[in-house]
Amino acid sequence: MTAIPEEPAWRQRAVERSTRAAKQRAEQRVQRFLDAAQELIAEKGTTDFTVQEVVDRSKQSLRSFYQHFDGKHELLLALFEDALSTSAVEIREATSGAGEPLPRLRIAVEMLFEQSLPNPGVQRPLFSDFALQLLVKHPAQVATAHLPLLTLFTELLEQAAEAGSIHADKPRRLAALVMQTVMFAAQANGVPSDSHAHPVTADEVWQFCLGGISGA
Amino acid sequence: MTAIPEEPAWRQRAVERSTRAAKQRAEQRVQRFLDAAQELIAEKGTTDFTVQEVVDRSKQSLRSFYQHFDGKHELLLALFEDALSTSAVEIREATSGAGEPLPRLRIAVEMLFEQSLPNPGVQRPLFSDFALQLLVKHPAQVATAHLPLLTLFTELLEQAAEAGSIHADKPRRLAALVMQTVMFAAQANGVPSDSHAHPVTADEVWQFCLGGISGA
DNA sequence: ATGCGGGTGAGAATAACATTCTCATTCCAT
């Protein structure tokens, strides 16, 4: 449609070359923002730091921040996706060793549970804090961010189903259910006031999910 | 300790009498705020109305609003507790008729699922929208608000356990798990973008929970 | 009647933030 054959290849290459450096610099700046935000999250335990704080800590400027991010929301989203994606990688590694499908699934569930716990000291508040805000306002982006984990769990369920360990009609939906159950159960934990009432353990969650995926 | 016998009973009664009217007026005002907020929630489908809007609609004043509520948060909390409490009553009624414990539990699960869906037109956004914010910032209050439902589900589980339909070691924790699973599964639904991916149905959720509570 | 006190209305003032804007400066590919 808008193809312009006159556009010589060399020009594209030139532009590309001159662009590459700029892109690198931009990525560095973005990374500095991301790092600063991580630190703040780790320190404060929540995601309600100020954009100004991020800017100050990264020794850059508001101007620059908004040049690289659409807003605080985009920054958090980037961190969130990254965290979930990393988590998926970790769990995948831990479950990639040989072994029966069901025990591997169990490991996955328990890892996800622990990583979703409120404050194991690290920058995990992303799982809880921001995830929930996002769930309300931008569910589509949550779906995207969940994708790596969802894929992983779907695979594990399919493998278990092939091995005949469980019944898995619609592995994808089941995977989604399991993930939600695990993550929110963890979320609702570690809270002083209601922990006396129902401090669910990783094992209980696993038993529950196991029953759920095994079929009644 | 600070008992003052000189305080004549008639004075107390007099004060009480003169107080009663004031209290009534206060309750009326509070109710007007609550009603106005309900309307706004129903209309806008979210809880991010302005305090000013509530004030305007209820034809009162900011001054008065903060006289009766500690803040917007308290207002939402009141509505939230009310909604969950009402929901518990409805579900309890629907499941109080005679019948096997398990089918009754199923009804409860399906009702809760439907009531937790994003926007069935009514003022249900409280379940999703505000509940999640609350879960992050004030988990204790969430626990309180959940209590009526938690009690109901615990009872249903216990009855099913007595009838031998399921294994229920720790009914309270199981009840909490079931509630969370159901409510969040519903929450993650009804969203255009990820509904193509995993539009979980009430029945699927029930099957999952049934498996979970039946034991592996 | 009168004056007192608490609740009320109207709306300005404050406070925290996110986001945008201005302008001067710096950086960089040509």
Added chain:
DNA sequence: ATGGAATGAGAATGTTATTCTCACCCGCAT
């Protein structure tokens, strides 16, 4: 070296919640 893009510094704007000021009204004890 130079023009255009990126950046820094920080002021300006906009939105909300929350608080404050002041005038008013109403019930009631003297």
